[in-house]
Amino acid sequence: MDNIENFRKNMKHPDIMTKHSVAVRLWHWSTLIIIMGSLVTVLLNSTLFDVKNNASYIQEQLQSVSVNLTPQQAKHVAHGLEDKVWDLHSYFGIALAALFLFRLLSSFFETKEQRFFFILKKYIKNYRTLSKKSTQALHDVAVRVLYLLFYIFLSIMILTGLSLTFKKELDIDPATSHSIKEFHEFSMYIILAFIAVHMMGILLAELGKDRGIVSQMINGHK
Known part of the structure; x- marks a missing residue:
């Protein structure tokens, strides 16, 4: 467990895990x-x-x-x-x-160590190093994968929303517009689900060992 905590808090730069830009x-x-x-x-x-x-x-x-x-x-x-x-x-x-x-x-x-995919790769490597037996390491990977899915569906929601907003300028026909709207609404529900899971995760973390997540996102420090 100590190895996991050290990994999470100190991936070459100790302040990366305790400070957001x-x-x-x-x-x-x-x-x-x-x-x-x-x-x-x-x-x-x-x-x-x-x-x-x-x-x-x-x-x-x-x-x-x-x-x-x-x-x-x-x-x-x-x-x-x-x-x-x-x-x-x-x-x-x-x-x-x-x-x-x-x-x-x-x-x-951002520095290389602050970038999303660099951190994701580090967590995956750490999970494999621990022979896939660490619940905490699995949790870290799962959280990053959820963030990746959030970014994907957010981009879909944005692109479909912009397409609907400028459908006249883009000369999108009604049938295509209806299909785009369905994708837009589906993405919105996924984003809502992510927000709900995100809020629940923050609440559990604040009540558990990982306190200070909210203050970290407000002022940059735990």
């Missing part, structure tokens, strides 16, 4: 805020701005002041309100894409 911390919290904002827009359009419910409400309210609208006209107005929220959703998506690009570019300025 400003770029990583900025990306982490900004991405969290943007994703939460994006999810709020989805929640609003599935509840308060639901077209079917709002169309009936708009029609009833206007009738109370002697303004008559056909169901189709009321639905058109409701769609307009929904589109306003989707526009905000698109802005969040563009911001998320910019942050993801920032994360990719900032990785080129």
Whole structure:
């Protein structure tokens, strides 16, 4: 166990495992805020701005002041309100894409020992060195693989979201747009699942031996 802890805390540079760069911390919290904002827009359009419910409400309210609208006209107005929220959703998506690009570019300025794949390879090597009998070493590899999957699905969600936002400019037909939307929604659910697992893992770590993870991501130190 001591060998594992030494490996985790000192892979040539002892501070790497106890300190995150400003770029990583900025990306982490900004991405969290943007994703939460994006999810709020989805929640609003599935509840308060639901077209079917709002169309009936708009029609009833206007009738109370002697303004008559056909169901189709009321639905058109409701769609307009929904589109306003989707526009905000698109802005969040563009911001998320910019942050993801920032994360990719900032990785080129990290030391070799700070880079994602270097650390992943080190954990895999450590796991193999311990003859695959260490639960902690397996945990370290599993966590890094989950992060890799997160990056993959985040990139899919961003690319599909941008395709939907600029579908007119890209001349994407309705059938293709529908398929892209399904991939986008599927990726969103995967991201939500990852966030839930991530939060649970942090909670268990803070209650266990690996305390200080949250403060490490806030100020860079445990």
